[in-house]
Amino acid sequence: xxxxxxxxxxxxxxxxxxxxxxxxxxxxxxxxxxxxxxxxxxxxxxxxxxxxxxxxxxxxxxxxxxxxxxxxxxxxxxxxxxxxxxxxxxxxxxxxxxxxxxxxxxxxxxxxxx
Amino acid sequence: xxxxxxxxxxxxxxxxxxxxxxxxxxxxxxxxxxxxxxxxxxxxxxxxxxxxxxxxxxxxxxxxxxxxxxxxxxxxxxxxxxxxxxxxxxxxxxxxxxxxxxxxxxxxxxx
Numbered sequence: 001x002x003x004x005x006x007x008x009x010x011x012x013x014x015x016x017x018x019x020x021x022x023x024x025x026x027x028x029x030x031x032x033x034x035x036x037x038x039x040x041x042x043x044x045x046x047x048x049x050x051x052x053x054x055x056x057x058x059x060x061x062x063x064x065x066x067x068x069x070x071x072x073x074x075x076x077x078x079x080x081x082x083x084x085x086x087x088x089x090x091x092x093x094x095x096x097x098x099x100x101x102x103x104x105x106x107x108x109x110x111x112x113x114x
Numbered sequence: 115x116x117x118x119x120x121x122x123x124x125x126x127x128x129x130x131x132x133x134x135x136x137x138x139x140x141x142x143x144x145x146x147x148x149x150x151x152x153x154x155x156x157x158x159x160x161x162x163x164x165x166x167x168x169x170x171x172x173x174x175x176x177x178x179x180x181x182x183x184x185x186x187x188x189x190x191x192x193x194x195x196x197x198x199x200x201x202x203x204x205x206x207x208x209x210x211x212x213x214x215x216x217x218x219x220x221x222x223x224x225x
Contacts, residue, residue: 004156033213042204043157043216088156101147101172102214104156 002027002093006105014113016078021108023072023089030067031092033102034074036085043088047074079112086110115140118217120205126223127195135190135220137205143215145208146188148172148180150201151219157204163188195224 003026013019023032030051035043047056049065049072056063060083062075072089086109090102121136139146144165149157149172159172163182177199179191188207192199200223206214 035216042218045213045215048213090156101149101159101162102157103173104158106154106156 002029002091002103004089004091004103004105006087006089006108008108009106010109012111012113013076013079015080018078019076021074021076021087021089021110023074023105025070025072025091025103027091027093028067028070029091029093030065032065032072033090033092034063034072035088035090037088037107038085046087076110081112081114084110084112117141118205118207118215120203120217120220122220123218124221126225127192128225129196131195132191132193133195134192135203135205135222136187137189137217138187139205139207139215139217140186141207141209141215142185143207143209144185145210146182147206147208147214148178148188148190149204149206150174150199151204152201160190160203195222197224200224 005024007022032049034046037043047063052067054065060077065072086107088104088107090104118139147162148160151157158174161180163169166185169180181189203220205217208214
């Protein structure tokens with residue numbers, strides 16, 4: 001059974017600071033996704049990481065994937081209030097490009113204070 | 115394009131009542147999914163459909179049935195609702211090996 005663990009589950013930080021969210025998973029997979037969810041809203045795709053060593057950046061967010069360590073990180077640089085949201089990582093069990101659903105972590109609730 | 119749409123947005127049911135949640139996508143995606151989200155939890159997969167005419171169970175299928183009506187539509191049915199099915203339900207779709215796109219969600223309360 002695939003398990004996905006995120007930490008921390010809750011993070012309060014100040015604007016301008018840097019921080020990293022970690023996502024560990026239990027079974028071999030080389031396909032990992034990061035999503036953002038605002039309160040009462042749906043999920044928005046942030047990054048798709050498809051191979052070992054993949055690194056993607058968008059604005060102040062950077063995601064990476066280490067399939068050997070079964071670890072992905074989401075790094076926030078110089079946080080701003082607009083990044084306050086819940087961030088989920090999700091792993092696809094069968095990474096052969098099929099139709100399998102995703103297994104999600106519990107999410108990291110991020111609050112960025114002025 | 116509307117993307118993934120879901121109806122209704124909100125619903126209150128009494129224990130034992132039945133209802134169907136509707137989902138449609140206009141992106142010509144092959145695969146569609148139903149998830150539920152409970153407070154403090156990530157999303158959990160209920161059922162999915164790899165293509166028109168096929169459906170498979172996910173992590174938490176008990177108490178639910180699905181129908182892939184055509185390539186666009188994938189419905190989720192609760193035959194006899196229970197309070198444990200109070201949740202937010204998300205439908206998603208994807209094209210082959212790309213990321214999943216999520217609908218706006220249906221907030222269901224079972225009393």
